Amino acid sequence: MNSKIGIVGAGIQGISNALFLQKKGFDVTIFDREEPGSQVTSYGNAGHFSPYASLSLNRTDVLADVPAMLLSSTGPLALKWNYVPKMIPWFIKFIKNTTKNKMMHTAKYMHQILNLALPAYDELFDEINLENLVENKGILYIWDNKDLKSRELEIKVRDELGVKQQLVNKHEIHDLEPHIKPFYHAGVYYPYARHARNPKKILLKFFELFLKKGGKFEKSNVQKIKFNNQTPIFKTDIKEYKFDKIIIACGAFSKQLTDNLGEKIPLDTERGYHVHFKNCDHLLSRPVIYSNRGFGITPMEQGLRVVGTVEFGGLKNPLSKSRIKNLINNAKHMLGDLPVHEDEWLGFRPTLPDFLPVIGPSKNYKNVFYCFGHHHLGWTLGPISGKIVSGMLAEENTNLNLDPYSSVRFS
Numbered sequence: 001m002n003s004k005i006g007i008v009g010a011g012i013q014g015i016s017n018a019l020f021l022q023k024k025g026f027d028v029t030i031f032d033r034e035e036p037g038s039q040v041t042s043y044g045n046a047g048h049f050s051p052y053a054s055l056s057l058n059r060t061d062v063l064a065d066v067p068a069m070l071l072s073s074t075g076p077l078a079l080k081w082n083y084v085p086k087m088i089p090w091f092i093k094f095i096k097n098t099t100k101n102k103m104m105h106t107a108k109y110m111h112q113i114l115n116l117a118l119p120a121y122d123e124l125f126d127e128i129n130l131e132n133l134v135e136n137k138g139i140l141y142i143w144d145n146k147d148l149k150s151r152e153l154e155i156k157v158r159d160e161l162g163v164k165q166q167l168v169n170k171h172e173i174h175d176l177e178p179h180i181k182p183f184y185h186a187g188v189y190y191p192y193a194r195h196a197r198n199p200k201k202i203l204l205k206f207f208e209l210f211l212k213k214g215g216k217f218e219k220s221n222v223q224k225i226k227f228n229n230q231t232p233i234f235k236t237d238i239k240e241y242k243f244d245k246i247i248i249a250c251g252a253f254s255k256q257l258t259d260n261l262g263e264k265i266p267l268d269t270e271r272g273y274h275v276h277f278k279n280c281d282h283l284l285s286r287p288v289i290y291s292n293r294g295f296g297i298t299p300m301e302q303g304l305r306v307v308g309t310v311e312f313g314g315l316k317n318p319l320s321k322s323r324i325k326n327l328i329n330n331a332k333h334m335l336g337d338l339p340v341h342e343d344e345w346l347g348f349r350p351t352l353p354d355f356l357p358v359i360g361p362s363k364n365y366k367n368v369f370y371c372f373g374h375h376h377l378g379w380t381l382g383p384i385s386g387k388i389v390s391g392m393l394a395e396e397n398t399n400l401n402l403d404p405y406s407s408v409r410f411s
């Protein structure tokens, strides 16, 4: 087990992979071009641990709503028009994945791993001093009486999968979150869900644990993967590093490396944003998501973190000021007057058109493994994905069906 493993990516996926590999005795080095905890996607997310969220965006009702969502100034969806031509093949694959059968396939296999997500986190939390960085106050979704069919669909699919959910009426929502303006009609509450008070600090605590256990970190950009027979080699800007096995876990940026390995995996990004309202976190006790407008607010150490938007625009376009404005207006709609916002942030959800992640060995090279594409749920799914990949590298048996996550589904 003391073979040498190289991982590209020090986000929640890369670090979780590393910690579970160390538990099995592997000698692990992580590569990242940024310092761990810098402003990558694992830093700026909404901090939800959402084991209930098995229904993804490839669903039967979404396509019909797209034109209205794009035209609405309060809605969650946006495009960078210069990127649309590049994304057409992805959109076509996405549309093919919105049939009822495909929607249920994704929901079933997201549920399989989401169901194990919190226990996997607890295995890592047991090894750090969590202080008060995780709250166990549940997560609340609220809605007004538009698009009720979509809400019914979500409730029905989660019921079919056996996800526990508590429907709440206006009075119950008010009792849970008295500061929200009463525009809502009803909602659903997941009392067992949790939230992070500061995802960056949790990530850094995991990283310190990794170093304490003998892990190594190289701050380098992995440009290319080469091979000497079947032995993988990372080529960075400065030098080359040889490993027994490697893992590509660099979120939305993984495609550059998988293309380099000769596999055409249709990974793209759903861009998302956040802003903070400092010193306002007393206004909410838990994350609240306003389903009709597709945004949410999480009380964090930084204040209220307002998070949302699905923007198709690739990795290189600049931040859109109109999306920041949209978040600010939506937050004020929910809570009334708020001070001037801080920290405009753009992040990159790594998303495949069937909304399942890629977890498993590469198609072409037996010593190369993948762990990316966890879209809206990569924060929740870090440790469970790391645990699964570490089991694969250790050649252990599992009673999970891991075929649906294989990259081979795209060949």
Ligand SMILES: Cc1cc2nc3c(=O)[nH]c(=O)nc-3n(C[C@H](O)[C@H](O)[C@H](O)COP(=O)(O)OP(=O)(O)OC[C@H]3O[C@@H](n4cnc5c(N)ncnc54)[C@H](O)[C@@H]3O)c2cc1C
Pocket: 008, 009, 010, 011, 012, 013, 014, 031, 032, 033, 034, 040, 041, 042, 043, 044, 045, 046, 047, 048, 049, 050, 220, 221, 222, 223, 249, 250, 251, 252, 253, 254, 270, 271, 272, 273, 274, 307, 308, 347, 348, 349, 350, 371, 372, 373, 374, 375, 376, 377, 378, 379, 380, 381
């Ligand atoms: C607005 C928003 C809100 C979200 N909210 C939630 C939520 O509440 N709950 C949830 O579960 N999920 C949420 N997510 C999704 C979640 O944040 C992501 O799925 C997850 O962070 C992805 O983690 P990762 O480790 O795969 O990638 P990243 O966090 O992007 O990390 C990838 C790392 O790889 C490095 N890298 C890339 N290429 C190279 C290279 N060639 N060489 C060296 N290093 C490289 C990068 O520098 C980076 O550090 C949200 C996402 C967004 C955008």
